[in-house]
Amino acid sequence: MDKKIIVITGASGTGKTTISKYLQDTYHIPSVITHTTRLPRDGEKDGKDYYFETKDSFLKNHYLEKVEYSGNWYGSSEESLNRTWDKYNAASIVVDTKGAVSYKEKYKEAAVVIFLEVDLDTVTKRLSKRGDDKKRLKARISSDEFLRDLQIPRELETKSYKIINKSLQTTLESVDEILKNENIK
Numbered sequence: 001m002d003k004k005i006i007v008i009t010g011a012s013g014t015g016k017t018t019i020s021k022y023l024q025d026t027y028h029i030p031s032v033i034t035h036t037t038r039l040p041r042d043g044e045k046d047g048k049d050y051y052f053e054t055k056d057s058f059l060k061n062h063y064l065e066k067v068e069y070s071g072n073w074y075g076s077s078e079e080s081l082n083r084t085w086d087k088y089n090a091a092s093i094v095v096d097t098k099g100a101v102s103y104k105e106k107y108k109e110a111a112v113v114i115f116l117e118v119d120l121d122t123v124t125k126r127l128s129k130r131g132d133d134k135k136r137l138k139a140r141i142s143s144d145e146f147l148r149d150l151q152i153p154r155e156l157e158t159k160s161y162k163i164i165n166k167s168l169q170t171t172l173e174s175v176d177e178i179l180k181n182e183n184i185k
């Protein structure tokens, strides 16, 4: 099978990490870990959820793409993906829409992009229920990046799968269909 990278994108709180965990648990598709300067949330672990960096250590890595999102830096490396592809035919990665555009441009057919859409009211409630700090949540949902990522970018409109993540069960069924369609499992 050709190597594939499943790029899961959409605004914060639309369910990207939930889908990447489903791919890991159900299909044994690992997630490529990315780097960030943001502080860990409760329960997040270095090397599992992210490589947590200081501003200085973040700058020392070499990135395929990097973005600033709601006041923090995030970046992913080609080396991490290649290391995962050495062992597995398919991997997933969770990125904002700017990152997703970069992956599609670089990896073409090998990049299977899934855009998750949720309306602002629902996503705000989900982030609040997730336990996100109130002050940071307010700043995040008014950030340019968050508001941009509520809609699919023009560059991906005809080159990605869009799922409206209302019922989780229906969303997971759509993910199953995408994997079948892409001959991933």
Ligand SMILES: Nc1ncnc2c1ncn2[C@@H]1O[C@H](COP(=O)(O)OP(=O)(O)OP(=O)(O)O)[C@@H](O)[C@H]1O
Pocket (backbone or CB within 6 Å): 010, 011, 012, 013, 014, 015, 016, 017, 018, 019, 094, 126, 127, 129, 130, 165, 166, 167, 168, 169, 171
């Ligand atoms: N269909 C759904 N119905 C209800 N809750 C959901 C659904 N999908 C995801 N959630 C919940 O919404 C919250 C946000 O989901 P998740 O953390 O996966 O989003 P995310 O896009 O990875 O967010 P971020 O980019 O901020 O890390 C989680 O608490 C998750 O359990």
Ligand SMILES: Nc1nc2c(ncn2[C@@H]2O[C@H](COP(=O)(O)O)[C@@H](O)[C@H]2O)c(=O)[nH]1
Pocket (backbone or CB within 6 Å): 010, 011, 012, 016, 034, 035, 036, 038, 065, 066, 067, 069, 074, 075, 076, 094, 095, 096, 097, 098, 099, 100
């Ligand atoms: N372009 C990239 N986006 C990334 C990367 N790692 C994470 N992200 C995205 O950032 C926002 C915020 O993440 P959060 O964990 O603080 O909620 C979210 O959309 C992530 O998908 C990356 O390496 N590149």
